[in-house]
Amino acid sequence: MHSLETHRIVLAMLLALTAALANVAGGSLVARRVWSRHYLKYFIALGAGFMLATAMLEMIPESVRLRAPAGSVFFDSSEIVFLLVLGGYFLVHFFEHALAPHFHFGEETHREEISHAHASSAALLGLAIHSFFDGVAIASGLLVSAWLGGVIFMAIILHKMPEGFTVASLMIASGRGRAAALLSSAILGAATLLGVGLMFVLHRTVADALPVTAGVTLYVAASDLIPEVNREPGVWVAVLVFLGVAMLLALKALANA
Ligand SMILES: [Zn+2]
Numbered sequence: 253m254h255s256l257e258t259h260r261i262v263l264a265m266l267l268a269l270t271a272a273l274a275n276v277a278g279g280s281l282v283a284r285r286v287w288s289r290h291y292l293k294y295f296i297a298l299g300a301g302f303m304l305a306t307a308m309l310e311m312i313p314e315s316v317r318l319r320a321p322a323g324s325v326f327f328d329s330s331e332i333v334f335l336l337v338l339g340g341y342f343l344v345h346f347f348e349h350a351l352a353p354h355f356h357f358g359e360e361t362h363r364e365e366i367s368h369a370h371a372s373s374a375a376l377l378g379l380a381i382h383s384f385f386d387g388v389a390i391a392s393g394l395l396v397s398a399w400l401g402g403v404i405f406m407a408i409i410l411h412k413m414p415e416g417f418t419v420a421s422l423m424i425a426s427g428r429g430r431a432a433a434l435l436s437s438a439i440l441g442a443a444t445l446l447g448v449g450l451m452f453v454l455h456r457t458v459a460d461a462l463p464v465t466a467g468v469t470l471y472v473a474a475s476d477l478i479p480e481v482n483r484e485p486g487v488w489v490a491v492l493v494f495l496g497v498a499m500l501l502a503l504k505a506l507a508n509a
């Protein structure tokens with residue numbers, strides 16, 4: 253294998269490992285009364301803005317550029333890109349919200365909803381599938397360029413601690429212990445590592461994988477994170493979403509300077 257590719261795989265694995273550790277760090281905050289828990293909502297807000305900007309200004313335009321102009325009988329090439337984005341969006345909707353009886357991003361306190369036999373397992377499965385695509389997104393980005401991989405990694409890492417916290421609080425609310433809570437956050441981390449690893453094996457499919465992960469990113473940002481932002485009283489958490497967008501724009505300006 254070419255040395256540059258080996259270099260990228262090592263980088264991808266390091267980034268995925270960092271994301272996985274952030275999952276476990278988030279999970280470890282549950283069942284503890286520590287000040288850092290209160291900061292998770294800031295990560296949710298910054299993450300939502302940064303993820304939306306990354307999906308719309310980087311992942312989708314790059315997906316359009318990657319695709320050869322030839323379409324199929326029914327769809328032209330840009331329609332195929334947006335079909336894949338739509339597919340990624342509804343993939344998360346299906347596994348997090350259609351298959352799982354109860355799920356929302358944030359601290360789980362609804363013991364009634366989550367105590368049903370398979371509710372927490374289904375939510376864990378949904379989050380694991382979403383985390384798998386977090387990994388596919390990082391690897392797909394790195395396969396295109398160091399810049400794209402870098403900004404996608406930032407978009408992912410910003411929501412990894414709240415994600416680990418979410419799944420751990422789900423386990424606690426469903427009556428399981430702290431060990432199960434930590435294990436579930438580690439499962440999400442492992443799913444991210446698996447996504448990175450598998451994407452490097454299937455690197456030829458990057459033109460299809462990137463738009464799917466753009467759709468996943470849109471769902472996580474707009475349909476999982478933004479509702480949590482909107483539950484917060486006051487305007488400051490909502491304002492942080494714009495700071496997340498501004499961060500991506502500033503990075504883009506710096507990179508093009
Ligand atoms: Zn709930």
Ligand SMILES: [Zn+2]
Binds near residue numbers: 382383411412415472
């Ligand atoms: Zn995620």
